[in-house]
Amino acid sequence: MASRSQPGGRAVTRAPRDIAHEGFLTHARSRWLKISLGLSALAIAVYVLTDPAPRPNGGSFAGYLLGTIGALMIVWLSLIGLRKRIITTKPFSLKAWTSAHVYLGLSLIVIGTLHTGFQLGWNVHSLSYVLMMIVIISGLYGIIVYARLPAQLSANRNEATQPQMLEAIRTLDRQLDTAAQPLDKASADLVRMSLEECEVSGNLWERLTGRHPKCGNKRARDAVQDIVSQQMRSGKPDPALTQILFLLERKDAALAQARRHIRMKTQLEIWLYIHVPVTMALLAALIAHILSVFLYW
Amino acid sequence: MSFVVRQISKRADGGDIIRTRTLEAPEITIGRGTDCDIQLPDLGVMLRHAKLTQLASGLVAIEATGGIPLEIAGKFLNRADLSVAETPEINIASHRLTLAPGEAPGAIAITAERVIAASDAADAAAETDIFSLRGAMPTKRTMAWALVALVFIIGLAWPLTEMIGRSPTLPADMVAAAARPANDGKGNKLTPALSAEAEAAHRGAFKPDVVWTSGPLSTAHAGLSRNCGSCHQQAFVATTDSSCVACHKPSVVPDHASAQRMAKGRLVPTGLGAAEAGIHNAFNLPEGRCASCHKEHEGPDGALMVAQSFCTDCHTGLSARLSDTKISNVSNWEDHPQFKATVVRAASATTPVFERVSLAGKASEQSGLLYPHDLHMSRTNSVANMVLKQGLPAKNGALSCNYCHTSDSDGVRFKPIEMEKACGACHDLAFAKDGPIVRTLPHGKPEQVAGIIRDFYLSQALSPRAGVQRLAFERRQPGRMAELELSGLRFASPAEARVRADAAIDSIFAKNGVCADCHVIRRTGASDAARRYEVAPVSLADHYLPKGRFPHNQHDSYDGKTGDAACVACHKGVPGSKASTDVLLPKVEQCRDCHGSPKVSTNVAASCNTCHGFHYGEGGQGGDYGPAKPKPATIAGAKAGKPGSGPALAGMPAGVASASGGAGAALARRFGG
Structure with missing residues (x-):
């Protein structure tokens, strides 16, 4: 029933709602999955089509480009901690935001890795990369347990609080x-x-x-x-x-x-106990990474 | 004789419930059992734990009956006598009994209470601790702050203290090593300047700013690994050329060309490239800096790994931008122009004229020397016989290439050819024997020859000595160096000796004389014998392709061949060359057989710097004998009639042949006088 009569004769139209539950993974027909795949493909194209000498690294043209994109994405991704505390449907619903968070975060595996040019070492730059990968992998783990465990949890609880x-x-x-x-x-x-x-x-x-x-x-x-x-x-x-x-x-x-x-x-x-503090450490490492690159340009 | 027992238990809201009983007995029992006088509901208490006996007024005895000692005033005792007036305390498991004088005379008050709470008081806070991770881990916020602080301290603050407080010094021996020529001509290439020990000493103690490194330094710079300030001199300013030239002086590492010509020759980027160049310029990173090509922190070979594209960026279509350039356009190895050899156009004792000639057609040169390679490499002719008889290095009679062309100390090229060493075994200039002493004409000094011969004959006419023999240069059996005695070396008068001497001089310089084997002789018509003949000057190129390097020693074996076979595999024309005017160098196609060809499995390097160098100065020749020193081919030659002016025959290039077809016959001949 889309509408019903109220006393006073005013007709109130209900907002159309999806009957079936749609999770953040498939939100808007996996819009953010597609965007992330496109972004990753673009990053790979930039990496492959440019031929920096003597070898690819973060200091080449493509390196700076991928690094800038990656850093901006990391900052935006970490803002979900603020966003989820604000209850609103705009500019994105939290579900849309989460969907984008998950898929854009995963695309950082491609963007971040290409930014390194596959050069790692014991330095503040690789620290940022390692911390980023820890955050992404813990997040991936979070998605997996969120998809699997609640049903088991409910079955085990057997109505008991x-x-x-x-x-x-x-x-x-x-x-x-x-x-x-x-x-x-x-x-x-x-x-x-x-x-x-x-x-x-x-x-x-x-x-x-x-x-x-x-x-x-x-x-x-x-x-x-x-x-x-x-x-x-x-x-x-x-x-x-x-x-x-x-x-x-x-x-x-x-x-x-x-x-x-x-x-x-x-x-x-447990994954949030890694995901959140390491994200903060990552933001700190990013600042050190970017600053040190230009201090010792 | 009574015990007043007050048992205190806690209510749920925290209040006390006190139950008081009076027991009229001299002895009471204490335990968990329901039959005990004082029952303590505590699993730590024995069923019959203790017995309390009144001994006298105000004096009791307590005895452990369950086998577990009692804790009284900090001691564990099985039995004790206690004065009630001292209000002793007895601890049993979680309970405590306190004795005190009762209100009634002779009565003893016993207070029993639980002093350690039972363990079932879990509250709402406990629930969160149990079911959430809050109970097992520090909060996320605490961990976040701790990690952020750690990262900032190690990654930023600590290195900053090093950066701000430093005063970098350059290691003196590294600076000295950088001042060495890239290649001093003795085979000393620019190699890592320092020994491993010296390098370790320069590395010194750990410096906190090494956490900012973006990768390991190149081998040559490894000694600066903990000396960041030697290159990174100013914060937020990219490493400048001044850091580089502090060690690498322009005198050692000359510019490729003047900065102005380089800028003019560089390809003007378009599209994305233009945007990139714009960004580079905006951040004060223009093209043409040392670091434009030499990227550091790229591992052991990093700084010297320069992409071929850096060369072709300018050399593709260079002539359109730099209209006065003499260099051909090159866009890649596949369209590398044909080699242009620097050949002798006009030989001269003092000022030979050289010319660059493309090998595309049939190149020729005019060295002034007569030398047919084919005669000397034949296996069947008289030369081959001579070679075999004398035991010269040869294969089946064909003289080995390296008999004349001996490699220089670094194996890259060849030593200058010396007539005495290379030709003397057969083309021998001995003219007389004075006892055991063989007298030889000086090579390269034709003006001396006439005098020597004349003096020889005149001295024999004026004061004849036995044992002096004139050796003939005439035809003899190959391999037989035997001297020919001339019986007629007796003169009636000095005039006759003079005539004979002139005849001998004429025969030496004659068309079929010993000199004409290899040289072009011109008769001047002068009456004086010393000025009558002029030997055409000989100039031999000692480096046909001076703008490139071709390390011959790395090509000792070629296509499965070694020795002479390897030489002629590239210098194909040599065995059949009849004239020294032939330029017997391989063409660029020959190199492509191996280098950079997708058709062969040994697809070896074919970048520009396989053969060429960048910092070789404007002439492009700096790579051979030190920096920026244009080096023309060695000049060699002699000119008759110019006394003292002719240096000895010194240089002989790979592939020079005789200009005179008929001269070959003169080889196995000596001429007499």
Whole structure:
């Protein structure tokens, strides 16, 4: 329904909207992809058609041209940090801006590399290039995880919120604490291991991999499992310990879910911890690069 | 005898809940077990952890019953007697028991409370720390500032301190090395000036501004790698020629041509090229600077890697812009004009005339010498016999090229030909034997010859000595150097000796005499024998193509051939050449067989500087014997009738043949007098 009558007889026309979701990658029929491919082709043409002597480098005519284009692009690309904080549809929608950001950023691989003339060394010029490539590759990684992980994240969450995940673990901790009160010291110590030596998140590596080899809960569960198995072979197991084992296993499952969540969220976030600071470092290196070229012209 | 137990637990909102009980017993138990008098819900506490016994009024004993020592006043004890008046504290896991005198007489108050909070108090802030990277990493902003600061310090501030505070000095031995001629004629080419050690010494300590380098310096300049200021003298001003000429003096590296002629000859760019030139000029980077061609920071060979296009930029259609130029237009190697050899047009003892002649047609020259190459390279004639008998270097009797044409010290070209060395083995000028001493006529001094012969005959007439023999130059068996005794060397009078002497002189200079083998002799008609004959002067070109370099030693083997075969592979006309007027140089097409031809697999270099040099001065000849010294061919010749004026026959080029067809027969002849 394109329009409807309002009280007072005024007809309000809704803005036409796409029904299907269109991501930033395919925005406007991949307009920016085409523009970037064209730009890259142009850069390659300039590189191939000019024949600087004795060999191509940043100081030739084509080198200065590509360098100027590249530097202006880098400055514009870094402005997305400002643009995304301003909510507006003009002059570009944020989606259009993001689309351009991604594709123009990727075309910098071609423009930047040709600007170097394939000459790299231990100097401030190559530093700029390396930082630029780190930014681009981290951004590429960001696009890949943004395309793949949200669906997995949602499936893993299974309608539970983050506080609910934590609360489930805390509840199990309280139950364990209570259930362990009548136990002897050895068994109580095992439960303490689960309560006190078990971190949900961990350090950066544990977050990225989701692997917690020293997890106290896991060790406690394995130990209690051994005791219970032994008791089962020799007769009737201690019901209190069986109860503890049941709780430890439930906690293990709750931890696994939370940690999968953390792993995917970390993977979704980590690239920005590289992309953004290295972009700033790149802008600094660009200033040093350009300034030093003309200081020692 | 009572214990008043006050157990304090925390409420969720932070308040305390205090439960007080009074236990009438001399002994109470403490532990996690539900049967204990004081129950502590703490998994760190044993089921039966300790026992408290009242010993006397105000004195209690505490004893660990669970096997874990108790912490009392910082010590871990299994048993202790405690005075209640001192309000002792006992730590058990996360709990603390404090003893104090009770209100009732003899009663002991025990306060039990948790002093280490249970570990389940996670709040909203903890959630963010757990689920976002904020808990594991510094913030993006912190990292950004840190990296920016690091980059600015290393990449800008630190090098700037070096740039501002420096006072560069040029290494003296590098300056001295740069003052050496590019090629001193002794084979010393312009090579890296310094030893590796000296270079390392110049590099010196690390300088922070090397992070600004755009690439490694060329080998010759490597010693300046940490001396940026020696070239980059002024901020925001491109390296100027003055930096270069500080070491490379114009006397050593002369200009190609005057700046004014160079500017006039340069192609005026159009279109994009014009825009580029405009930008260059706007930034004070005009064409014609040293750095227009010599780009530094391009690796070991960088500064000397000059593109061919730099040459053809001007030499393509040069005549249209520089109408008075004598140089042919060249746009590339494929249309390089035919070689123009510098040949002798008129031989002279003092002022030979040279001329540049294109090799396109059949070029000829007038060196004044008679020398048929074909006779000397035959395998079957009398020359071949002579060569074999004397054991001269030859292949099947054909005299080797390098018997006469010996390479110079750097192997690029050839030493001047000396008559005595090159020709003397057969064309021997011995005329008499005085005991063991062989008397020889001086070569190149015809005016001396008449006197020597006359004196010889007269001395024999006035005071005849035994053992003196006159040797005949007449025909003899090849290889037989045996002297011929003349029985008739006895004279009735000095007058007769004089007549015989004149006859001998006539026969030496006669048409079929020994001189005429190689020289053109003219009779002047003078009555005095010393002035009667004039030997035509001989001038030999010693460098036919002086504007280029052709390193012969790099062509020792050619097309799978070596030795003489390699020589005649290019100098094709030599074995069949009957006259020294032939110019026996290969044409430019010969070079293209290997150089720059897409048709051959050995497609070797064919850029302009393979043969030519830029800084050779306006004559283009500086590459041979030092800088800018136009060097005409060596002059050699002798003129009869001008006493003392004739230098010895000195130079002989590759490919000079006899002008006289008939002279060949005279080779195996000696003439007598």
